[in-house]
Amino acid sequence: MTPLTLTDAIERYETAIVALEVAGEGLSAEAVLEVLVARSLVQQAINHFPRATVSELGDRLWAMITRRKRRSRYRDWQRLVNRLDTRLNKQAVYINQAVKLEDWQVLLPAPEREWLRLLETPQVSSWRDRFDWLWQGLSISLLSVALSLLIGIATRFLEGGTDALGAFAVIMPTVVGLLTGGGALTKTGRQAMEHILGSLRIARHWWDEIFCGLSALFLLSMVGFWFALPQIAVMYSQSADLAYQEGQLALAEYRYDRALKLNPAQLDIHYKLGRLYEDLTQLDQAALEYQVAVKGGREGEAYKAYDRLARLYILEGSAENYSKAVSLLNEGLGVALAKNDTATMYAIYTNLGWARLLQERYGEAREGLQRAINLAPERAPAYCLQAQVLEGSQDPIAAMAAWEQCLRFANQKDPDEDLWIGLALKRLRIEMKSNET
Amino acid sequence: MKPSVSIPLALALVLMAQTSESQFSPRQPIAEMIRVQGKVEISSQGQSTYRPVKLNERLYHGDLIRVERGSRGVIRCQADATTWTIPADGLPRGVANTCSPPSSR
Numbered sequence: 444m445t446p447l448t449l450t451d452a453i454e455r456y457e458t459a460i461v462a463l464e465v466a467g468e469g470l471s472a473e474a475v476l477e478v479l480v481a482r483s484l485v486q487q488a489i490n491h492f493p494r495a496t497v498s499e500l501g502d503r504l505w506a507m508i509t510r511r512k513r514r515s516r517y518r519d520w521q522r523l524v525n526r527l528d529t530r531l532n533k534q535a536v537y538i539n540q541a542v543k544l545e546d547w548q549v550l551l552p553a554p555e556r557e558w559l560r561l562l563e564t565p566q567v568s569s570w571r572d573r574f575d576w577l578w579q580g581l582s583i584s585l586l587s588v589a590l591s592l593l594i595g596i597a598t599r600f601l602e603g604g605t606d607a608l609g610a611f612a613v614i615m616p617t618v619v620g621l622l623t624g625g626g627a628l629t630k631t632g633r634q635a636m637e638h639i640l641g642s643l644r645i646a647r648h649w650w651d652e653i654f655c656g657l658s659a660l661f662l663l664s665m666v667g668f669w670f671a672l673p674q675i676a677v678m679y680s681q682s683a684d685l686a687y688q689e690g691q692l693a694l695a696e697y698r699y700d701r702a703l704k705l706n707p708a709q710l711d712i713h714y715k716l717g718r719l720y721e722d723l724t725q726l727d728q729a730a731l732e733y734q735v736a737v738k739g740g741r742e743g744e745a746y747k748a749y750d751r752l753a754r755l756y757i758l759e760g761s762a763e764n765y766s767k768a769v770s771l772l773n774e775g776l777g778v779a780l781a782k783n784d785t786a787t788m789y790a791i792y793t794n795l796g797w798a799r800l801l802q803e804r805y806g807e808a809r810e811g812l813q814r815a816i817n818l819a820p821e822r823a824p825a826y827c828l829q830a831q832v833l834e835g836s837q838d839p840i841a842a843m844a845a846w847e848q849c850l851r852f853a854n855q856k857d858p859d860e861d862l863w864i865g866l867a868l869k870r871l872r873i874e875m876k877s878n879e880t
Numbered sequence: 881m882k883p884s885v886s887i888p889l890a891l892a893l894v895l896m897a898q899t900s901e902s903q904f905s906p907r908q909p910i911a912e913m914i915r916v917q918g919k920v921e922i923s924s925q926g927q928s929t930y931r932p933v934k935l936n937e938r939l940y941h942g943d944l945i946r947v948e949r950g951s952r953g954v955i956r957c958q959a960d961a962t963t964w965t966i967p968a969d970g971l972p973r974g975v976a977n978t979c980s981p982p983s984s985r
Contacts, residue, residue, distance in 0.1 A: 854976050864974075864977055
């Protein structure tokens with residue numbers, strides 16, 4: 444293409460721009476093409492201007508004479524082109540709407556593409572982007588709370604070893620947390636998230652809102668998980684009950700312990716742990732667990748700890764412990780849940796009778812034991828204790844009858860009853876010998 | 881009371897009695913006498929007297945067995961099929977001393 448003179452090129456460029464301005468939003472591709480060609484010609488003319496004039500004239504002297512005039516004219520043209528470029532730039536939005544400039548710019552030779560920057564659509568920032576700082580701040584706050592909860596949950600599951608359920612319960616939220624937190628807080632994570640969002644063709648101005656939404660979702664799931672911990676604790680407790688019934692005491696202990704870590708407010712687990720430690724003959728540990736169960740509340744089976752703890756006090760001996768046992772048992776008698784549990788009421792009255800027997804307060808002992816016998820006439824402990832009370836009350840005939848009843852129902856698998864079986868046989872043997880003589 | 885009223889009432893009472901009997905099943909034996917040699921006696925629950933025990937007799941929670949010197953009595957627990965030779969010293973022993981009741985825990 445033969446370059447036009449700069450003046451002609453500028454005139455054509457101006458005409459094309461006027462046409463653009465008139466067309467406004469209803470711009471045609473042809474009009475755009477015309478302005479591109481015109482501007483390209485201007486660029487060509489500018490690029491060729493100094494060399495052309497010098498080669499055409501070839502006269503150094505003339506150049507010296509006209510240098511000032513040429514410079515002045517060149518500056519005028521430059522100003523004019525700049526003004527026209529400004530006008531073109533104002534039409535850039537409409538031009539970009541009318542055509543896809545990326546496809547067209549390859550048609551232009553490289554040195555003449557520079558001016559195309561004029562047509563780059565100005566980055567229109569969405570009004571939503573003005574609140575990006577808010578979304579980013581909110582994301583960080585939400586993630587901080589969620590991660591704190593995650594740490595709290597993970598600690599409860601991981602403390603003292605973990606099992607398959609615990610590992611799963613920790614790994615899942617941790618992975619989600621790392622994905623969400625990494626996406627929002629680390630550069631690499633951010634780039635990865637941007638790549639994902641970009642490939643999903645989600646507009647850039649929504650990205651911070653989406654990060655914030657994901658953070659909120661993560662926090663919600665963590666809050667949900669946190670509030671589900673008591674339910675998970677119940678599951679652990681129930682599976683521990685099964686293990687206990689099957690005689691797997693170590694497994695039962697581990698599960699009770701885990702249930703307590705997940706929900707320290709589930710106080711009846713202390714009772715169950717106490718019972719388990721009693722089976723393991725760790726009586727001090729058992730007493731500690733019963734004490735917590737008794738002090739903490741009366742939910743679930745915690746009320747059963749009253750008679751268990753009282754029995755341990757009685758076994759410890761000493762007048763002080765007997766008094767503690769009596770006090771505890773009287774307290775247990777007032778517990779509503781205990782009143783509806785015959786086995787517990789039996790144990791409370793029996794232990795009350797036992798403590799009174801050891802205090803040598805036989806009248807009160809007899810009363811408690813009789814109440815126990817009335818509740819469960821086919822159980823041994825109250826008879827065995829009643830026999831001792833009757834002996835203490837100097838009523839040997841009635842005592843012998845009670846010892847016989849004790850022997851009828853006692854089972855040697857129970858340590859207390861085994862002891863009383865031995866006592867009963869001893870008394871009966873003495874009685875038999877005295878009858879023989 | 882008219883017969884037309886009393887007969888259905890009696891039937892209802894009989895039915896109720898049978899229902900309650902099936903709901904609260906009679907006591908389950910916890911052991912069986914598998915060897916009796918010499919003087920071996922039993923005092924069933926609720927009785928104060930002793931009578932000779934029979935071979936293969938079912939034994940219940942609350943029963944007492946007494947084996948005289950020179951005699952021999954062996955029982956077998958239902959729950960775990962363990963056997964127990966009752967000491968031959970003339971002292972009573974509860975069947976429950978060794979054999980656990982059906983619902984011990």
